[in-house]
Amino acid sequence: MTKSFLFLSDFDGTLSDKDFFHVIIDQYFQKDSEKLYADWDNKVTTDLDYLTRLFKAIDRDEAGIDEDILKIPFDPDAKKVIERVQRAGGDFVVISAGTDYYIKRIFSHYGIDGVRIYSNPGVYANRGIQLNADPSGRYYSEMYGIDKAKLARDLMKDYDTVYFAGDSKPDLKAAMLADTVFAKGKLQGLLDAERHPYVPIRSFGDVENYLLNHKEVLENGSR
Numbered sequence: 001m002t003k004s005f006l007f008l009s010d011f012d013g014t015l016s017d018k019d020f021f022h023v024i025i026d027q028y029f030q031k032d033s034e035k036l037y038a039d040w041d042n043k044v045t046t047d048l049d050y051l052t053r054l055f056k057a058i059d060r061d062e063a064g065i066d067e068d069i070l071k072i073p074f075d076p077d078a079k080k081v082i083e084r085v086q087r088a089g090g091d092f093v094v095i096s097a098g099t100d101y102y103i104k105r106i107f108s109h110y111g112i113d114g115v116r117i118y119s120n121p122g123v124y125a126n127r128g129i130q131l132n133a134d135p136s137g138r139y140y141s142e143m144y145g146i147d148k149a150k151l152a153r154d155l156m157k158d159y160d161t162v163y164f165a166g167d168s169k170p171d172l173k174a175a176m177l178a179d180t181v182f183a184k185g186k187l188q189g190l191l192d193a194e195r196h197p198y199v200p201i202r203s204f205g206d207v208e209n210y211l212l213n214h215k216e217v218l219e220n221g222s223r
Helices: 020-028 031-040 047-056 062-071 078-087 100-111 146-154 169-175 185-193 202-211 215-221
Strands: 003-009 089-101 115-122 121-124 130-132 159-166 180-183
Touching: 003 020, 003 078, 003 146, 020 031, 020 047, 020 062, 031 047, 047 089, 047 130, 078 089, 078 202, 089 100, 089 146, 100 115, 100 121, 146 159, 146 169, 159 169, 169 185, 180 185, 180 202, 202 215
Parallel strands: 003 089, 003 159, 089 115, 159 180
Antiparallel strands: 121 130
16 A cells, blocks of 8 residues: 655755765865865765765764764755655655765754655764665665665655655656656756756755645645
């Protein structure tokens, strides 16, 4: 038996205005920031390997890293959208190629409950965050640690209607599986290239406005 509807969302750059790894580079690796950003853009290694190395090198105690996590500029309208989806009987699920280590802490800090998080497992170790992606896992991706499209396809089987929000290339294939896509940043151009329709957004304030102006979206989904 399928449920009413599912809202899938990326975290970094989508539910936040800045990726956590940007926060870390700008805070602790300013001297090397130009090279670090160039390495990321040029994909000199996999995203998973890049983040694994960077997060291991933070060199702060756990309380200090928690302080850094709260510097993530979390979208001020995201909580309202999440709660609106939940009130209408839908499920809000995060799928992220970052790590659940900081996502769980952000949600706890802002009092957001009932959201399932699928991301690379992370733990505090040796004054950094250790990523523990499982190469034998069902949704493992060598590039990102988590294959969002494969995960999304499985999650979608239980729902009649699916919405997706994302901002970049790791989101593309998963986004194209959804009924409605809310696209930020680079994802807009990627979807344009695929001639795939989407709702352009700059923040979750735009998502909220869309839902308010298309009340049938949630009303139909909750039936």
